[in-house]
Amino acid sequence: MSDYLRELFSLHGRRALVTGGSSGIGYAMAEAIGRAGAEVVLVARRPHQLDQAVERLREHGVTATRISADLGARDDVQHVCDTAGDIDILVNDAGNNIRKPMAELTADDYERTIAVNLTAPYLLGQHFGPAMAARGWGRIINVGSQQSISAFGDSGAYGAAKAGIAGLTRSQAEAWSTSGVCVNTIIPGFVLTPLTEPAQAIPGRVEALAARHMADRNGLPQDFAGAAVFLAGDACGFVTGQMLFVDGGFSVH
Ligand SMILES: NC(=O)c1ccc[n+]([C@@H]2O[C@H](COP(=O)([O-])OP(=O)(O)OC[C@H]3O[C@@H](n4cnc5c(N)ncnc54)[C@H](OP(=O)(O)O)[C@@H]3O)[C@@H](O)[C@H]2O)c1
Numbered sequence: 336m337s338d339y340l341r342e343l344f345s346l347h348g349r350r351a352l353v354t355g356g357s358s359g360i361g362y363a364m365a366e367a368i369g370r371a372g373a374e375v376v377l378v379a380r381r382p383h384q385l386d387q388a389v390e391r392l393r394e395h396g397v398t399a400t401r402i403s404a405d406l407g408a409r410d411d412v413q414h415v416c417d418t419a420g421d422i423d424i425l426v427n428d429a430g431n432n433i434r435k436p437m438a439e440l441t442a443d444d445y446e447r448t449i450a451v452n453l454t455a456p457y458l459l460g461q462h463f464g465p466a467m468a469a470r471g472w473g474r475i476i477n478v479g480s481q482q483s484i485s486a487f488g489d490s491g492a493y494g495a496a497k498a499g500i501a502g503l504t505r506s507q508a509e510a511w512s513t514s515g516v517c518v519n520t521i522i523p524g525f526v527l528t529p530l531t532e533p534a535q536a537i538p539g540r541v542e543a544l545a546a547r548h549m550a551d552r553n554g555l556p557q558d559f560a561g562a563a564v565f566l567a568g569d570a571c572g573f574v575t576g577q578m579l580f581v582d583g584g585f586s587v588h
Pocket residue numbers: 354355356357358359360361378379380381382384404405406407427428429430431451478479480481522523524525526527528529530531
């Protein structure tokens with residue numbers, strides 16, 4: 336890498352915590368951030384998947400560890416805060432989506448969805464954000480959805496959480512940008528991952544969604560690598576409070 340590119344994009348010397356880093360978009364962002372030089376800590380529930388992801392990262396020369404935690408549970412979120420150590424780059428990627436018609440969503444569905452998709456990013460931000468600000472440098476990358484800006488596909492509680500995360504990003508950016516902490520939201524299109532398997536199983540749905548992207552295809556986890564490196568590093572120093580649409584043009588089609 337040239338010195339010029341290193342200055343803009345190298346993440347050497349940084350430590351990143353990536354929730355949802357054992358699968359899909361989260362894994363792809365963890366790998367990209369790790370291969371750009373950062374040490375990576377993955378957080379998710381299933382230990383076996385975490386171990387496999389850590390192994391894959393190590394094969395790429397990335398220094399990686401993992402914390403098994405259910406981010407829908409406050410005690411587990413606290414455990415992450417207590418054990419992760421100093422974090423320079425926080426990626427809030429872990430998400431769940433309970434797909435039901437609006438009227439069928441229960442209060443439990445709602446609370447479980449908000450807990451993982453909005454409360455956990457808020458609590459992790461409250462823990463790591465001020466520490467980043469005190470050190471004078473930090474990055475928070477929150478993961479939104481098309482539902483951050485528009486309704487989509489029988490998942491109203493998820494939509495409320497994902498709209499909330501765009502607001503959370505702006506509030507965090509307002510609080511900490513003055514101290515060198517840039518906070519942004521990545522907005523995916525429809526991405527082929529385990530999360531979207533129920534939608535992928537509906538005949539014709541994958542093709543129909545592909546056609547809604549200007550790029551005429553659905554997203555893949557590796558589409559998020561470049562955006563993750565950009566938003567995690569010095570190149571993004573004057574970019575904060577924003578939504579970055581990594582969606583093949585879905586939102587403007
Ligand atoms: N795929 C899409 O089309 C799409 C579109 C818009 C936005 N997004 C967003 O992108 C993010 C990643 O989604 P993905 O599609 O990459 O999904 P994925 O491949 O299913 O990965 C989800 C990750 O989150 C973890 N996770 C889920 N619930 C958790 C919990 N309660 N506590 C801790 N970790 C948890 C999962 O691990 P465990 O199950 O082991 O916990 C896994 O690592 C999510 O925020 C999602 O809302 C995805």
